Every structure is written in structure tokens, then in C-alpha cells.
Amino acid sequence: MRRRTLLTTALALGAVAAGHAPAHRPDPAHNDVLFIGAHPDDEAQNLATFGQWHEHHGLTTGIITVTRGEGGGNATGPEEGAALGLIRETEERAATAYAGIENIYYLDKPDFWYTLSAPLTARIWDEDDTLERIVHLIRRTTPHTVVTMDPRPAGQHGAHQLSARLAIEAFWKAADPTAFPAPGLAPWRAVRLLAQNPHFTHLLGPDESRKPRTDPHTGLPVLGVWSGTPSRVHRTTWAQAERTASRAYRTQGWTSLHPHVPTDPARLDSDWFTLLADDSRPIEAPVRDSARLRPRYAEFHAWAHRTGLPWLANGAQPDHPRRPSTTIPAVSRPPAGPDAYPGPELPLTHWEGDTPTPADCSATARLARHGDDLYVLVHVTDDRPGAALAPGDVKRHWRTDAVEIALDPRGDSDDTSTTFKTGIVPRTAPHGGPAAERDADHHQGPAPASMRVTATVTDPYRGYTIEARIPLSALPAPADPDRFALNILVYDSDTNDHTGQTRLAWSPHGTPQADPYVWGTAHLPGHTPAPPTPTTPPIIPTEAATSATSPAALTQAHRTGIPIPAPPRPHSSGSPS
Template structure:
């Protein structure tokens, strides 16, 4: 076992070997990796140039960032090379350093990712050029945008080309994480299985000259063991409490001879290069105390090319999103992945929204009789107690009024009038509404983000993000109006919002109406938040309609001029392209693997 200070190289090998098995050390040597006559096929030439030992599959630039200490250790101590698949370039994410968005932002994020992974010796990143839209918890919604079979074919082709012995995916389970993460993991799991099957995508073999390839080991990120610190936990056998699968860990405190510091510090240095995502705000130095350094943990989904089997414990009465995951897990042969798939939801908060005889005056203050209903407390769901907030709600006719009072001690970044988007980057309020209370994801809801202050004399502003139709409310929901009062000297703010029901994406069900009210708080000027509050604070409450509170509309009869049916969602699908990336084209020339991992016909000349 390595000493607390890191020990010598032999000790580090012992530490790693205690968490790994000999199957990791060699790639599959079966005849499937060669042509039928025993000689390497034309595809083998590509393998010689682009072969990798480990393939990480993620959805966005930075998804690999918290495993870089592991990939670096594998390279330095075991001689394993790692390559990365990033299905999108993160065009739908925020930008903490500039105004760029969409494909332009995607190319910036590619540059950040290549610089970061390069610090641990990763040379190749394969982008599949799929569009990144907004934050969703839905893998099925993501599949509908990416195109499931096309993306899967690209991944299978890539596995057959670069022949990894280990594939690492994200967590495929469907709670409290990005639907893109979930779906990228599902695709990686299926690619692990199908790349070895010559009947899968046979044209890759008969037309493109590839051969099937059997990967030995399949791992999935597991963040459920983050509280286990120090060098000893990875040396003990562990089991995931939900799935029952074995779990292995790699300690980040191991010393790197190449870098002259711990791998935890190397990983932090690399992560801070993801500037657009606010990672540069992370402390520059990690702890020097080995007992304060954590490990990377992975569920072992497959060994020796075969899925790891454990007992199946299936829940009943599942909501559609969880039932769909169970169906997928059964189909691919991993039914135990759906063990305890539905979390133990706490009771949804509930309130009754009273009707008022006179419309509240929209001025950012509570007038007499405007909000006679109960005060709704907002609790911390991320961060600490840097701010506090309460909300009140009332209805006048076919209009909803919401008043949110926030006590705070420091302003966040003041966004410009033309930068009213991604409100979570600074102090803001978000109001989410599921008009019928039956949404499985936010594409059938309204999510309005309100900035209490902006620069340039614009006052408060509102936008929509991650919902049925995104953009400034003046374009996407012109009936929504906002007002705000910001205290001077600054002690917080109050926002007041009017939301006509005609702006909702579906007819209102007075008995099924669901909503959440959230507050984002930032005490810095670098467009990075510290605290998030919510009326219903469980899981990812900004994106999970299942956890939103129920809000009965007292004495309400739907208006005749409201939406008669659900409105189809508008989802951005512009993606940065590898053909526009000099780095991606240079990689094609170096590896021989075509852009987007498409067929040989689109490889760079």
C-alpha cells in the first residue's frame, strides 16, 4: 500500500493493482480483431495509428474532467493510452467568459477540452457533431434530438476502429443528472455490446472493411462514494447500494513523477481550463493532506467482454421516465441497472393559489390584499445559506402573479441588456410551470428566468430557458411582465411577475397545476453561482417536473382563448461541426479516423 505521501513507483503500482484486475492489462486478442484470413484487414492499418487502450464516452466537453487523475495514472503507471468521445461540443451550455453561444461557443469549448485533457497525455478527442440543447433530465428527449441509431452507429464504428480494451461511460441512470449524460452512457453500453457482433451495422464490415471488436471491460462513473477520502478506501471491496454492482476506485492523491505533484492537483489544474463553464473559479490548489483527497469510483458493468450479473430488484408503479429506463435496461441485457431506479421522493409541496378581485399592481412590492395566500418558504438545494427567500402567489382572472422576496448581502454579475439568457449565472429567480401536472420533462412546460437587475438602464428582464420555447420573453412569451425593487444599499431584492395563462404551452388543469419557484444566488462578478433555493428542492428541481409542487387554482374555470392542445416544443439543433475545427481535421490526418467517426468516404483527403 502506498504511503500517505505517495511512495515510490512500485508502491503506486500496488495501489492501482489492488483496484484493477489483470484483464485491464491486455486488449482482446481474439480473431475478431483480424480479417478472416488471419491477416490484418485494411481497417487494421487505421487501428495501428489510432488504437487506444481506454475510451471515455461523454456528452459534453468537461464530462471527463473529474476522471482526469485516473486517466493520467493509467498512462503513467500502466502505459495505457486514453481517447475521448464527446458527442456534442456543449453549444447549449453557459459561457462565463464571453458573449459567444451556439456553434461558436462549441468550438471554444473544444479548445478548452483539448487543452485540459492534453495535460494528462490524452491526444485524441472524437466529436460526433450532435447538437447540445438545454439542460434536461430526459434521455428519451435527448435521443429524439441526437438520432439514436445514427449516433449509435458512429460509436460502434469508432470502437471497431480504435479497439479499446476498456470503455468508460457516464452514469446511465435517470435521476438528478443531465439527460445527455444518461443517453451518452446508454449509447456507450450498447456500443460495447454491438461492436463485437458482426451482425450489428454489417455494412461497416462488408462495405467499409472494418472488423468486429470485443472490448474487455465496461465501467460507469459512480459519484456515490465521494465522501470516502484518503488512500485506503479503493483497497476495499465495495458494492453500489442501488444496483448491487461491484465498484472500484482509483485514489487521486497518488504522486505523479512526471508532474511532480499529486494527480488530484494535476486534475485541478486541467479542470480550471474549462473557463466557459466557470471552472476557473475553482480554488487553484487542492489539499496537501492526503486524508482529504478523494477517489474516482466506477461501477463494473462488464468483465472479460461479458456483462456483470447481479440480482434484479424491480420497483412497481413507476413514472414514465423510470419505466422507460427499465424497458431499455431489460432490452440490452442489464436489468439490474434499473434496481432502485426511482429515488425515494419526498412528498411534493402543495398550496392553493387564491383568486383576487383586483389585479396586483406590478411594481415589485406587496400591496394590501394582493397576495392573501400562504407564504411559500424556499429551501437550499445546492450550495450554502448565502441568501434566504420566500414567495407568494395569487391569481387574477387568467393571469398568475408571483412575488419573490430575496434577502442577500452581495450582488452578482450585472448582465448586459443583450445578454439576457442563462439566468443562473447571477442573481435571479426562476418560475417553472407544468400547466397540466403531467409532464415527464420540461419541453412541455414554461420556465421563466427573471433577472432583477441588468446594466445599461434596462432594469429587470426575463427570458425562457430549457422549456417549450426558449429566448427573451418579449419574443417567446410577450404577455409575461416583470418588475423588481433592488435595495440600496444592497440587502437583496423583490421581483414580481405576471404570467398570463395564454402563454403556457398547454391548457391549464386547475386541479393538476404544478409549479416550482427557484432562486439562484451569486456573490461574485465571474458569472458563477454559489447558492440555489427552491420551493421544492429535491434532486434537480429546475428540470424535474416530477418533484414540482402542486398548486390548486381556487375557483378557476379555464378561459376559452387559452391553448386548446399542447404546443410542440422548439428545441435548438445547431451544432458546431468538425469540418470547421482545424484541430479535428488535424486529428483526422494524424489518426486516419474520419471526422464525426463517419464512413471512410468523409475522411480528410
């Protein structure tokens, strides 16, 4: 009866967030709603909702952002690390102001690179310290509704997963006087807990958000807030206001978004949220346990059961299709050109972005082994070149035309911190040749000195060919000739604004650049693996901007009375478990 009532009555906009009237209290730190995310754009898809709640119901929203996005791309310049983080903070504050948001609290945790692993993220962030900071901020900001990201692991950034997990735990721990006590901070009992649900975007028009919905995976109720509601403040729809705000996230390339959304109400979508808790109690659903879970999904399954929300793990592990397989033949001399590769030609197929024609973007790859060196040849047909990056700015190569080679030497990695990944651009600015780097792997940074890359770019431009020699000794573990795994990916940009439009992969399922579970297998006949070597921890960049260096954060702290965070405890990436 309780769940049926929620499904039929909680879909109205006011009922989603305004179960209680706005708290008219003099406390400048109070927010009625608190969003908890990982990066300075994670709230972007909900600005239409937060703006409506503010304009039509008088509800204020605050934001906790765990990192400043130092590990993300930069479409506007060469800044990275802490310098990029401060730029992204400025963008976030400008964008969220469209929704009437004034308070953004940064936890100063490092953003490293795109991973699907919440456990790896937890080690970099110091999970207990991050949870304690969130609990304290909930107690200081006293929200009645907490909104967070989707905690489920399939195809989602590990930082998104972990920020959602910590928000869920903090929702209840903030009300527990025994959890992270601090002088002057009383327990706080929030009422509602919502999680972003990105799986209903095909439901358009003003009527869809009013219909009862149930998430097909968890069985929990899903609430919709239509983006087409008019805004008196902006004199347009909230969908248009959100689009204008989103274009403020310039470093992420979002200025390439079309500046205008449809004016036809039937073509506008809604923001969707899974209702996890109401009246401070979890919403229950049937539990469907799965068998034969891979380690990353088994870890999430254990967390969901330990947290008292086991239904969140329903269907958490996707049905992976059969992975492609190939044989990498040995050759008697180093290959040069496609005729020197006796193995099969591997087709790279559409994975993400715009669906291309063969002339727009298509690619094939060939593999060979000479001694202890792996050779990879990738031929790309491409009708328009993307922006040429400077030789020292090829990090985050997906901003333009590029090839990525991902290698899992033992075929048993749960995340890419135990793999070798290299990104290669075929040309550099202003008139340079190819350049390579390592990305999101065991040792992100420059390509190893022993690696060799050549490239041929057609003139007039019709595409390019990249050939790479990768010593197997450069991999983080000896190559297992029977379990070796790899993926080859192509990024295609048809613009000069450092944004990509199309992505291809040999094994294109799911999130293939970050998920070793879906990479193809490759046999190395005749290869004798090197003796085992001691496992070394991955080298992961952890430079983070701090609130102490942010004028906006310092001004906010003075206004709200909430101090900026203390420096994070020393962290260690450690070796993946």
C-alpha cells in the same frame, strides 16, 4: 466465485484498466481506453485516473464527446451555439492534455438545454445514428476498456444518461458483425466496461480505494483509483494535476475552483467506477423490480431489461417526498406589492450549493390570479450582488442572482419540454432594469411579449423583489385548476465571475429546476380552463458546431486516419411521448 474474485483482485490500479498489456501497434488511431461522454467536460472528474494509467502503465485514452456543449453556460463571454461549442472543444483538448490524451472524437450532435430526460435527448440526437457512430469509433480505435457515464436516471442530465446507454449498447454491438457493418471496419471485442460512480466521494485517503466495494443500488462491484498518486510528469499528485486541468474549462466557470487541492493524503478522494462487464461478459447482480414507476423511470427500467442488464434499474426511481401544495387565490384587481397577495407566503429553502445564512440568501414567494393572468412576487434577501448581465445576455440566468418560475399547466409533464419556465434577473448592465427569458421549456428564447416584469433593488444593496405577470394563455396547454404544478427557485451569486454559490426552491427535492415530478401543486379556485388546443412540438435549439469547422478536429483526422463525422441526419425535436 467469479464476482468474488473480481471484488478482491480487480481493485489494484493496473487490474482496473490493464487487464492486457498495452497494445504496441503502429495504428495511430488505437487507444487502450475509450471514454464516452456527452459534453466537453464529462471526463474531467477522471483525469487523475486516465493520467495515472498513461504515466504508470503506458495506456493511452481516447475520448468520444457526443456534443460540444453548445447548450451550456458561458462564464467568459456572450458566445453561444456553435461558437460556444468550438470554444469548449478548445478547453477540452487543453484540459485532457494534462492526462496525456491526444484524440477526442466529436459526433457533432446538438446540445440543447439541461433536461433529465434521456428519451427527449434521444429524439434530438437521433439515437440510432448516434449509436452507429459510436460503434464505428470503437471498431476504429480498438480499445480494451470502455469507460462511460452513469446511465441511471435519478437526478442526472438526460444527455449523460443517454451517452452512457449508447456506450453500453455499443460495447457489445461493436463485436457483432451484423450490427452496423461498414466496408473496411472489422468487428472489435472490447474487454472491460466501466461506468462512473459518483456516490463514494466521502471515502478519502489512499486505503479506501483498495477495499472491496459494492454499489448499494445495483449490487455491482465498484472499483476505486486514488487521486493522490504522485506524478513524475507534473511533480505533484494526480489530484493536483486534475485540478489544474479542470480550471481550463473556463466557460463553465471552473476557474473559480480553488487552484490547490489538499496536500494531506488523508484528505484526497478517489475516482469510482462500477464494473459493468469483464472478459466481454456482463457482471451479474440480483434484480429488484420496483412497482408504480413514473414514465421516465419506467422507460429506463424497460431499457435495462431489454439490454440484458436489468440490475441497473434497481432503485432507479428515488423516493420522492410529499410535494408542497398551495392555493392561488383570485383577486379583483391586478396585485402590486406584497400586501395585495392574500394567499400564504411560500418559503424557499436550500436546495443546492453553499448553505446560506438568512442574511446571505433567503427568499419567500406569493401567488395570485387576476382573470387569466398569474402573478408571482418573490422577495430575496441577499448580502452581495452577483454580476449584472447585459440585457441581451440573460440566457442561462443561473450564472448570477436570478429568480426562476416553472409552471406545468396540466401537472402531468415527464420533462420540461411541455412546461413554461422563465428566468428573471433583477438588474442588467450597466444600469438597467430587470430582464426575462424562457429557458429549457416548450419554447426556449425571449419571454413572451405579453409577460410583464418589475423589480426593486435596494440601495444600499440588501436584496431585491421581483414581480411577474404571466398570462396563462402563454403556457403550452390550458391550465388545469386542480392539477396545476409549479416551482419557484432562486439562484444566488456572490461573485463577479458568472458563477453561482447557492440555490433555493419552494420544492427543493432532487433536481427541482428540471424535474416536474417534484414540483409543488397549486389549486386555482374559480378558474375555468381554456378549451383544449392542439399539442404543438417543443421548439428546441439544435445549432451545433461541426468537426468540419474545427482545425483541431481536421488535424486529428489527418493524423489518425479516422475521418471527421458526416453531417448528422436531419433531426426533429418532435413532441414528447
